[in-house]
Amino acid sequence: MRGFxxxxxxxxxxxxxxxxxxGGSSSSSAGLGSGPLLVGVLAPFSGADASFGPRYxxxxxxxxxxxxxxxxxxxRKVSCQQFDTRGEPADAVPAANQMISSNSNLMGVVGCTxxxxxxxxxxxxxxxxxxxxxxxxxxxxxxxxxxxHRLVPPDSFDAYAMIGSSLYGPxxxxxxxxALVFGDDIxxxxxxxxxxxxxxxxxxxxxxxxxxxxxxxxxxxxxxxxLLTHPDVILTETIGSAGTYLKEVKQQNGGKVIPxxxxxxxxxxxxxxxxxxxxxxxxFLANYSAVDLRLTLSGSGYDEFVTxxxxxxxxxxxxxxxxGKSPTTHLYDGIIMTALAMVAxxxxxxxxxxxxxxxxxxxxxxxxxxxxxxxxxxxxxxGKSIRYVGAAGENNFNQYNNSQQGYNLVTMDKDSNEVTIxxxxxxxTQQIIDAGGNA
Amino acid sequence: MELYVAALGFGLVSVSVIAIAAVGFTxxxxxxxxxxxxxxxxxxxxAYAAFYVNRAGVNIWVAMIAGALAGAVLSFLLNRFLYAPFxxxxxxxxxxxxxxxxxxxxxxxxxLAIVGYYSASYVADQGPLVRSNGLxxxxxQIAIIVVAVILMLAIHGLLRYTRLGxxxxxxxxxxxxxxxxxxxxxxxxxxxxLITGALCGVAGVVAxxxxxxxxxxxxxxxxxxxxxxxxxxxAGQPYGAMIGALIIGMVTELSAAAIAPEYKxxxxxxxxxxxxxxxxxxxxxxxxxxxxxx
Numbered sequence: 244m245r246g247f248x249x250x251x252x253x254x255x256x257x258x259x260x261x262x263x264x265x266g267g268s269s270s271s272s273a274g275l276g277s278g279p280l281l282v283g284v285l286a287p288f289s290g291a292d293a294s295f296g297p298r299y300x301x302x303x304x305x306x307x308x309x310x311x312x313x314x315x316x317x318x319r320k321v322s323c324q325q326f327d328t329r330g331e332p333a334d335a336v337p338a339a340n341q342m343i344s345s346n347s348n349l350m351g352v353v354g355c356t357x358x359x360x361x362x363x364x365x366x367x368x369x370x371x372x373x374x375x376x377x378x379x380x381x382x383x384x385x386x387x388x389x390x391x392h393r394l395v396p397p398d399s400f401d402a403y404a405m406i407g408s409s410l411y412g413p414x415x416x417x418x419x420x421x422a423l424v425f426g427d428d429i430x431x432x433x434x435x436x437x438x439x440x441x442x443x444x445x446x447x448x449x450x451x452x453x454x455x456x457x458x459x460x461x462x463x464x465x466x467x468x469x470l471l472t473h474p475d476v477i478l479t480e481t482i483g484s485a486g487t488y489l490k491e492v493k494q495q496n497g498g499k500v501i502p503x504x505x506x507x508x509x510x511x512x513x514x515x516x517x518x519x520x521x522x523x524x525x526x527f528l529a530n531y532s533a534v535d536l537r538l539t540l541s542g543s544g545y546d547e548f549v550t551x552x553x554x555x556x557x558x559x560x561x562x563x564x565x566x567g568k569s570p571t572t573h574l575y576d577g578i579i580m581t582a583l584a585m586v587a588x589x590x591x592x593x594x595x596x597x598x599x600x601x602x603x604x605x606x607x608x609x610x611x612x613x614x615x616x617x618x619x620x621x622x623x624x625x626g627k628s629i630r631y632v633g634a635a636g637e638n639n640f641n642q643y644n645n646s647q648q649g650y651n652l653v654t655m656d657k658d659s660n661e662v663t664i665x666x667x668x669x670x671x672t673q674q675i676i677d678a679g680g681n682a
Numbered sequence: 683m684e685l686y687v688a689a690l691g692f693g694l695v696s697v698s699v700i701a702i703a704a705v706g707f708t709x710x711x712x713x714x715x716x717x718x719x720x721x722x723x724x725x726x727x728x729a730y731a732a733f734y735v736n737r738a739g740v741n742i743w744v745a746m747i748a749g750a751l752a753g754a755v756l757s758f759l760l761n762r763f764l765y766a767p768f769x770x771x772x773x774x775x776x777x778x779x780x781x782x783x784x785x786x787x788x789x790x791x792x793x794l795a796i797v798g799y800y801s802a803s804y805v806a807d808q809g810p811l812v813r814s815n816g817l818x819x820x821x822x823q824i825a826i827i828v829v830a831v832i833l834m835l836a837i838h839g840l841l842r843y844t845r846l847g848x849x850x851x852x853x854x855x856x857x858x859x860x861x862x863x864x865x866x867x868x869x870x871x872x873x874x875x876l877i878t879g880a881l882c883g884v885a886g887v888v889a890x891x892x893x894x895x896x897x898x899x900x901x902x903x904x905x906x907x908x909x910x911x912x913x914x915x916x917a918g919q920p921y922g923a924m925i926g927a928l929i930i931g932m933v934t935e936l937s938a939a940a941i942a943p944e945y946k947x948x949x950x951x952x953x954x955x956x957x958x959x960x961x962x963x964x965x966x967x968x969x970x971x972x973x974x975x976x
Binding site: 427453455456460461463464467468471483486487490491494497513516517520521 | 696803
C-alpha cells in the first residue's frame with residue numbers, strides 16, 4: 244500500500260478550484276457569482292414599430308433600479324441594454340446573435356414582439372436565456388420553448404373575453420344570439436375561429452358570422468342580412484369601418500343600435516370619434532363595451548413600479564408616460580421575477596433558475612406573497628417560499644409559460660377615457676378558453 | 683327575397699356614387715389622355731372642403747357646391763401646373779400615370795398633415811326611412827340618386843347638344859385636327875378639367891355622405907371602384923362609365939346578399955376580368971378607339 248501524499252491532494256483540490264473558476268463568473272451552477280448582470284431589451288427601436296422599444300426599456304430600467312436599490316442580485320447590479328430589431332425578422336436575428344455572443348452576463352431578455360418573436364425565440368431558447376415576450380401570436384400558445392414566458396394573452400383571447408362579456412357582463416342578461424362582424428383582414432379574422440369554437444361549445448347561437456371588407460363605401464346589404472338574423476349583440480373588430488357599419492345598423496333598425504362589444508383594439512380615441520360621430524354619443528355610451536387586459540394598477544407592487552419609473556426618468560426622460568401601460572408593467576414584473584428566481588435558486592445558471600420563475604409567479608402551497616424585489620429577497624432569506632404579485636397583479640403560468648390574468652370589461656366615457664365596468668374572473672375566462680380549445 | 687330587393691335599392695345608391703365619379707374620371711382620360719390616379723385624393727380634398735363648410739353651419743347640400751368648386755379649382759391647377767408641362771415635354775402615358783401617382787401621394791400626405799388621422803362626418807339629417815316594396819332607403823340616399831341622375835343627364839346634354847360638347851368630342855377624337863379646324867383645344871381642355879373636377883368634387887361629397895364618415899385614406903378605396911367602372915364601360919366613354927358603374931354597383935350589393943360579403947368584390951372584379959377577356963376595349967368602346975369620347 245502506498246503512503247499518504249498530502250501535496251498530491253492539495254494539488255488536486257487546487258486544480259478543481261481552478262477549473263471551477265475557469266467555468267465563468269456569471270454562470271456558475273452554484274452561487275450567484277459576481278460582476279454586473281445585463282437584461283437585453285430585444286425589440287424595435289426604429290422602423291414602423293419604433294415606439295415599442297422605449298416602453299419596454301422603461302420597464303427594464305425601473306426593474307433594475309428596484310433590484311439595485313435592494314442590493315442587487317446577491318450583490319450583483321443589473322443594467323439594461325437595448326438591441327434594435329427594427330421590427331424586422333431579418334434584422335432581429337443578427338441583433339439577437341450579437342447580443343448573446345458579446346454578453347456572457349445576460350440574465351434575461353425582454354421584448355421580442357410579434358415582429359420578430361418567431362425568429363428570435365428559438366435562438367434565445369437554444370442559448371438558455373429566459374425571456375419575457377410581448378407577442379400575441381397563437382403559435383406560442385402551446386410552445387415547447389422552455390425559456391419562453393408570456394405575461395399577456397394571445398391576441399385571439401380577446402375573442403374569448405368578448406364572449407365572456409356577452410355572457411357575464413354587467414347590466415344585461417346573458418346574450419343568446421350573437422352576431423360576429425369582423426373585418427376581412429388577417430388581424431381581425433384571428434378572433435373568428437376561437438369565437439366560433441367557444442360559442443358553439445357553450446351553446447350560444449351564432450346568429451351570423453360576417454367578414455366585411457374594410458374600407459368599403461357602404462355595408463347596407465351586409466347590415467340588412469345581419470338584421471334579418473335578429474342578434475342580441477354584435478361582437479366586432481372592424482377598424483376604420485365601424486362607423487359606417489353601425490350607422491347603417493341604426494338607420495335600418497328603426498333608429499335603434501344593437502349593443503356591440505369590441506376587442507381591446509377598439510379602446511382607441513380615433514375609433515371612438517369615428518363611431519361616436521356616426522351613431523351619436525348617447526347611442527355610443529348606451530351600447531358600446533369592450534374588453535381589456537386586467538391590470539391591477541394598485542397596491543404596493545404597483546407603487547414600487549411607479550416610484551422606480553419616476554426615478555428612471557433621470558436616465559430615460561419619457562419613462563413615466565408608460566405608467567399603467569401593459570407592456571411596461573408586465574415586463575417590469577418579468578424582470579423582477581427572474582431576479583427573484585435567481586435568488587431563490589441561489590444560482591446564476593439559467594438552466595437552474597429558469598424553472599424557478601414558474602414557482603415565483605404561481606407560488607407553491609403556503610407561499611408568502613411579495614410585491615417587490617426587496618420583500619421577496621427578505622422572505623427568501625427567512626427561508627420562506629414566495630409568490631410574486633407585482634405591478635400588474637397576479638401571474639398564472641400554464642404549462643407553456645403563458646399567463647393570463649383575466650379581463651376587464653370596459654367602456655369609454657364621453658371624452659374617450661377607458662372606464663372599467665366589470666371584470667371577468669380567471670375562472671370565467673379559463674372556462675371560455677377551454678371551450679374554444681385554446682386555439 | 684326581401685333581402686335581394688333591399689340590396690337592389692342599396693345598389694342604386696352605390697351606382698349613383700360610382701357613376702358621378704367614374705364619368706368625371708373617364709372624361710379626363712377620354713379628352714385629355716390622362717389617367718389621373720390622383721382622382722381619389724382630389725375627391726377626399728373636396729369631401730373635406732365641404733366638411734369644413736358644413737361644420738360652419740351650412741347645409742351639406744349647399745356645402746356640396748363648395749366641394750364641387752374645390753374639385754374644379756384643384757383639378758384645373760393640377761393639370762395646368764403638373765400634368766400639362768409633362769405632356770408638353772412628350773412624357774408617355776405610363777410616365778403620366780407615375781406623375782399622377784406621385785401627385786396622389788403628395789396630396790394625401792399634405793392633407794394628412796392638415797386634417798390629421800381622425801375621420802370626418804357631415805352634420806346631415808339622413809331624413810326618414812322610406813320603405814316601398816322591400817326597398818329601404820333614407821331620403822338622403824334618394825337625394826343622392828336624384829343628384830346622380832341630374833348630373834348624368836347634364837353630361838349627356840353637354841356632350842350631345844352644346845358647341846362645347848362637340849368641341850370636347852372633336853378634341854378627344856383628334857386634337858391636331860380639331861385645332862386646325864379652329865377649335866381652341868387648350869381652352870377646351872381647361873374647361874374639361876374644370877367640369878370633371880367639379881364632378882370629382884360632388885362625387886367626393888356624396889361618397890362621404892354615403893359612407894357616413896371618411897378619412898384621408900378613403901381616396902384609394904374609392905379609386906378602385908371608379909377605375910373598374912370606367913374600364914368596364916370602355917376607357918374614355920362617359921356612357922360606358924355609367925353602365926360600368928351600374929354593373930359594379932349592382933353586382934357588389936347583390937353578391938353580398940347572395941353569397942357572402944367578403945366575396946362581393948371578388949364577384950364584381952371577376953366580372954370585370956371576364957369582360958376584359960371577351961371584350962378588351964370595354965363594353966361601349968370600339969376596338970382601337972379608347973380615346974374617343976361620346
